[in-house]
Amino acid sequence: MKQYLQIIKNTWAEMMMYRLNFVLWRVRWVVQRLVVYFLWWAIFAGRQEVFGYSQSMILTYVLLGNIVGTFVLGTTTMDIGGVINQGNLSNFLIRPINFFRYYLARDIGDKLLNLVFAVVEIALLVFLLRPPVFLQSNIWYILLSVVAIGVAAFLYFFFSLLLGFFGFWSADVWAPRFLSFVIMEFFAGGLFPLDILPQPLFHFARSLPFFYFIYFPIKVYLGQLSLTSVMQGLVTGLVWVGGLWYIARLVWKKGLRVYTAEGK
Amino acid sequence: MRRYLRVYAILGKLSLETLLAYRANFVNSIVASLSWGAFSFFSIFLLVSKTTNVYGWTPTEIILLTCGYSILIGVFHTLFSTNFERMADLINWGQLDAFLLRPLDSQFSLSLWWVNYASLVRIMLGAGLLWYIVQRSALPVPAFTLALFFILVCVGILLLYSIWFIVATLLIWFPRMSNVIELLFNISGMVRYPGEMYQNALGYIFFFFLPLTLIITTPVKILVRKSISWEMILLVAFAICFFVISRLFWKFALRYYTSASS
Numbered sequence: 001m002k003q004y005l006q007i008i009k010n011t012w013a014e015m016m017m018y019r020l021n022f023v024l025w026r027v028r029w030v031v032q033r034l035v036v037y038f039l040w041w042a043i044f045a046g047r048q049e050v051f052g053y054s055q056s057m058i059l060t061y062v063l064l065g066n067i068v069g070t071f072v073l074g075t076t077t078m079d080i081g082g083v084i085n086q087g088n089l090s091n092f093l094i095r096p097i098n099f100f101r102y103y104l105a106r107d108i109g110d111k112l113l114n115l116v117f118a119v120v121e122i123a124l125l126v127f128l129l130r131p132p133v134f135l136q137s138n139i140w141y142i143l144l145s146v147v148a149i150g151v152a153a154f155l156y157f158f159f160s161l162l163l164g165f166f167g168f169w170s171a172d173v174w175a176p177r178f179l180s181f182v183i184m185e186f187f188a189g190g191l192f193p194l195d196i197l198p199q200p201l202f203h204f205a206r207s208l209p210f211f212y213f214i215y216f217p218i219k220v221y222l223g224q225l226s227l228t229s230v231m232q233g234l235v236t237g238l239v240w241v242g243g244l245w246y247i248a249r250l251v252w253k254k255g256l257r258v259y260t261a262e263g264k
Numbered sequence: 265m266r267r268y269l270r271v272y273a274i275l276g277k278l279s280l281e282t283l284l285a286y287r288a289n290f291v292n293s294i295v296a297s298l299s300w301g302a303f304s305f306f307s308i309f310l311l312v313s314k315t316t317n318v319y320g321w322t323p324t325e326i327i328l329l330t331c332g333y334s335i336l337i338g339v340f341h342t343l344f345s346t347n348f349e350r351m352a353d354l355i356n357w358g359q360l361d362a363f364l365l366r367p368l369d370s371q372f373s374l375s376l377w378w379v380n381y382a383s384l385v386r387i388m389l390g391a392g393l394l395w396y397i398v399q400r401s402a403l404p405v406p407a408f409t410l411a412l413f414f415i416l417v418c419v420g421i422l423l424l425y426s427i428w429f430i431v432a433t434l435l436i437w438f439p440r441m442s443n444v445i446e447l448l449f450n451i452s453g454m455v456r457y458p459g460e461m462y463q464n465a466l467g468y469i470f471f472f473f474l475p476l477t478l479i480i481t482t483p484v485k486i487l488v489r490k491s492i493s494w495e496m497i498l499l500v501a502f503a504i505c506f507f508v509i510s511r512l513f514w515k516f517a518l519r520y521y522t523s524a525s526s
Binding site for chain 2: 018020021022024025027028031032035038039041042043045047050051170171172175176178179182183185186191192196197
């Protein structure tokens with residue numbers, strides 16, 4: 001356990017080494033979210049309700065989506081493809097360290113740091129833009145949304161890990177990652193709530209793990225789901241976590257068999 | 265000029281040969297680009313489906329704006345963005361030396377070394393949809409308007425390139441600041457929406473983003489026949505000014521290049 005705490009600390013130290021780069025990363029994230037925010041602001045100009053959402057609900061969705069997205073989608077596992085292709089994986093294999101836990105610890109470090117910054121950024125944006133936001137008063141919905149965010153973080157971790165394992169079979173890991181990111185961003189509900197999609201597409205989105213990344217935790221926070229739906233969603237999310245964990249382990253074992261330690 | 269065109273033709277051929285050597289990579293990149301375009305269009309279709317007007321823009325005009333953006337960003341990614349992406353590494357590892365030693369303009373060779381053919385699909389997607397919408401909505405577009413639209417798209421690309429190059433030049437002083445390129449990708453994404461959207465939301469801060477907001481809205485306004493003479497003049501003026509600044513700034517920055525890692 002001690003060694004993994006040290007990995008978390010090392011991740012922070014690594015990120016803080018190039019502070020300007022980290023700040024730019026955060027600015028990039030804020031710009032991305034601000035564009036979505038302004039877009040919704042423009043769509044709501046002169047309207048009380050669009051797609052069944054009030055302005056405060058949708059703006060809360062967008063702003064909260066920033067915090068949830070930065071925590072859930074913050075990861076260092078995108079390096080894995082390169083680590084495999086350059087032969088650096090050998091360094092992990094000869095150390096008494098679990099590869100999955102190593103990256104999980106790095107991700108925890110990354111997520112916590114990003115979360116702190118995201119909260120400060122959103123507080124600043126709320127102060128400057130003074131949007132009409134919805135504050136949930138039911139403590140149960142808040143707690144359940146925190147649990148949903150935790151499930152989403154694990155889900156994304158295993159999903160991203162699997163994408164990195166492409167590196168065992170292909171030198172090109174960028175295109176599959178980019179493609180999956182495009183699909184994931186759309187079906188995770190980062191740009192808009194998924195229930196504004198046409199019904200068949202919404203039902204399709206529900207069958208994907210991405211559904212639980214951003215959309216589901218925020219809907220729980222907004223109190224727009226019944227307790228039964230929340231519980232069903234959490235259980236389904238956990239089943240996905242278990243499934244992806246199992247597949248990731250399987251792919252890892254198969255990948256190690258074809259790993260040739262080419263490179264450095 | 266002719267020598268540069270000849271060099272660029274050779275560079276284009278080399279990029280194509282590299283591409284054909286890794287065909288799976290090429291196919292993957294095309295599928296990724298195509299999906300990105302398809303999801304962007306679908307998102308816009310969906311968001312404007314319940315509105316009749318967004319700050320003076322009708323849903324059809326906003327979709328035309330997305331088409332224009334797809335063409336513009338497709339050309340930009342084909343010609344420039346791959347080169348910008350590797351700029352941080354080149355400077356950080358001192359490999360910029362090779363560009364400075366060649367008997368070629370360093371800004372030219374650094375900006376145009378690789379051609380990313382996979383992004384051509386974004387141009388095709390944008391142009392195809394633009395043509396379809398113009399036909400379907402019976403929008404009268406005379407040849408002159410169409411020519412002016414494409415000329416202004418080129419001016420917009422020059423402005424976008426100059427802004428990217430000015431910002432990327434900062435890498436000479438801060439070579440580890442690789443996220444600046446990622447930031448530029450996001451800032452470029454801002455231009456796909458009507459400038460009025462930012463004007464109303466940002467107030468005075470909007471003027472900081474004014475050059476960006478003109479990049480594609482101006483050519484599309486020409487297409488949908490909105491009165492834009494001052495915007496056209498501003499776009500051309502900004503493009504020329506920013507391009508000159510990018511050249512001067514690059515030459516100034518090179519004085520501080522230390523070639524540290526070589």
